[in-house]
Amino acid sequence: MLLPAGSMMLALLASLVPLGSLAGQGAMPGFLLITVFFWAVERPGWLPLLPVFLAGLLIDLVSGGPVGLWALSLLLFYVAVRRERATLIKMGPSARWTAFIAGVLLTGLFAWALASLYYFTMLPPGTITWQVVVTVVLYPVWMLVLAPMRRFVTD
Amino acid sequence: MNEPSRRIAGRFSALTSRASLVFLIVFAVALLLLGRAENFMIEKAREVAIDWVVPVIHTVASPFNLVRDLFDEVAVYSDLHESNARLQAEVDEMKDWKAHARELELKLARYEALLNVQPDPSINYITGQIVAETGGPFVEAVLVDVGREEGAASGDAVIDGNGLVGRIVATGDKASRVLLLTDLNSRVPVMIEPGEARAVLAGDNTRWPKIEYMSSSVPVGVGARVFTSGDGGLIPPGLPVGTLIAMRDGSWRVALLSGDKRIDYVRVLKYIFPNKVDQPGPPDSLKNAPPYKAPEAQPTSGTPPVVTDPAGNKTKKLAPPVPPVPPAPSAQAPVIMPEDLPADAPGAPDAPALPGSDADQRGD
Structure with missing residues (x-):
């Protein structure tokens, strides 16, 4: 239980570090999405729904955006990945990455639609598209950080 | 544990998990609705979160900053x-x-x-560092490590070395959130030079904020400089914002001076709008005078009326009443026909005052 919580905290902090032009303005929930995906596939029993919800809520509170937006998006992403765990666990790294891309695309689309509804205006899709691209590119890098934890999971 | 017990425990666990999922979804939707209503509790929670996150980020970001600075140095040397x-x-x-x-x-x-122009009031400032880019894909905001304890307040303008960056929208004890000019909710009154056209700079989560409500009487062009106008008294006038760019659809946007570069150190301006004026009252010379006494009734014709001055002496005679002036043809200005104007007059139809013309530059 400590490992998922610790990795979530690390992802949260990494998301908030001012990377500036390196990753565009606020590459926010990218690391969290990857971490949530990792634990949903590897050991969902170690990561209950509440920490996922709270991590998203903290992102919402700190960002100044709609409170509940990322809490809900992250939660639904986690539940969806957990439902498909049986399929995902059999996949190789590349296929799993492809599945992650599909999941992030859908989550990004959902968050964008919800945010547009919240603000009663069609938000420009450019930023969220860029966020999805950054998250997808970050996936293998962040997996290098998470990979050592897999040893504890199998043990 | 035997098989039936295990099955019951499994079902109970699944039921609990499903119930908590439904509860959390409902809770998130409720939070979204509450946030839409700008609930005080949510604003307070935001402040607490900012205060909690910023010191941690400050520590965590140090090695990242070192690496980033190193890359910057290498780029400079190259x-x-x-x-x-x-x-x-x-x-x-x-x-x-x-x-x-x-x-x-x-x-x-x-x-x-x-x-006899009065100089601007001196503007104090607090220097701070951007410690987190918190906005995410739907909010353009950053966290600065200057909070209530340092004197920052909601509404304060924030500038960097290039120009206006945004304004503070939430303040914790040790940190504040700065809403950038590009954010959907950002509105800043601006002035476009030359010409001093007034407008509102409205962010829409794109790179270049829009120009709205521009006073159309003054022609503006691409590359015109955009400054804060100071209207509303929140942001001091004259802060550089950016330059005007034209869009294909005929609208105007602004290329921000602080746009493409990484924001690092900023200044939070403590601007006090000079609006403190005394309450309206009588002139000082009349403050100690005895109360005014109404003049006695006078016959309607014959001798001119006599008035009583504040000291009570009936000395001053008014001039006979002036007959009413006939109304002017226009409520704003008398109409002058074009043929009445000399050919080289500045307002003559054949000599419009264009930007760059002598008439437009008579102030120089």
Whole structure:
């Protein structure tokens, strides 16, 4: 239980570090999405729904955006990945990455639609598209950080 | 544990998990609705979260900053020769501008003296560092490590070395959130020069904020400089914002001076709008005078009326009543026909005052 919580905290902090032009303005929930995906596939029993919800809520509170937006998006992403765990666990790294891309695309689309509804205006899709691209590119890098934890999971 | 017990425990666990999922979804939706109503509790929670996150981020970001600075240094050294030549050219150009600026400074001082212009109130500032880019894909905001304890307050303008960055929208004890000019909710009154056209700079989560409600009487062009106008009294006037760019659909946007570069250190401006004026009242010379006594009734015709001055002496006679003036043809200004104007008059139809013309530059 400590490992998922610790990795979530690390992802949260990494998301908030001012990377500036390196990753565009606020590459926010990218690391969290990857971490949530990792634990949903590897050991969902170690990561209950509440920490996922709270991590998203903290992102919402700190960002100044709609409170509940990322809490809900992250939660639904986690539940969806957990439902498909049986399929995902059999996949190789590349296929799993492809599945992650599909999941992030859908989550990004959902968050964008919800945010547009919240603000009663069609938000420009450019930023969220860029966020999805950054998250997808970050996936293998962040997996290098998470990979050592897999040893504890199998043990 | 036997098989039936295990099955019951499994079902109970699944039921609990499903119930908690439904509860959390409902809770998130409720939070979204509450946030839409700008609930006080949510704002307070945001402040607490900012105060909690910023010191941690400050520590965590240090190695990242070191690496980033290292990359920046390497980038600088890699084009040292080119940048040196470019800077030399800029210095040569700046020398001419310096002389020109001195000349204009003297001229401005002379005009201000002539017009008795009151100088702007001194603006104090607090320097802070951007510690987190928290906005995400739907919010353009950053966290600065200056909070209530340092004197920051909601509404304060934030600038960097290039120009206006945004304004503070939430303040914790040790940190504040700065809403950038590009954010969907950002609205800043601006002035476009030359011409002093007033407008509102409205962010829409894109790179270049829109120009809205521009006073159309003044022509503006691409590359015109955009400054804060100071309207509303929240942000001081004259802060550089960016330059005007034209879009294909005919609208105007602004290329921000603080746009493409990484924001690092900023200044939070403590601007106090000079709106503290005394309550309206009688002039000082009349404050100690005895109460005014109404004049006695006078016959409607014959001798002119006699009034009583504040001291009670019936001494001053008014002039006979002036007959009413017939109304002017226009409520704003008398109408002058074009044929009445001399051919070289500034307002003559054949000589419109265009930007750059002599008529437009008569203030220089």
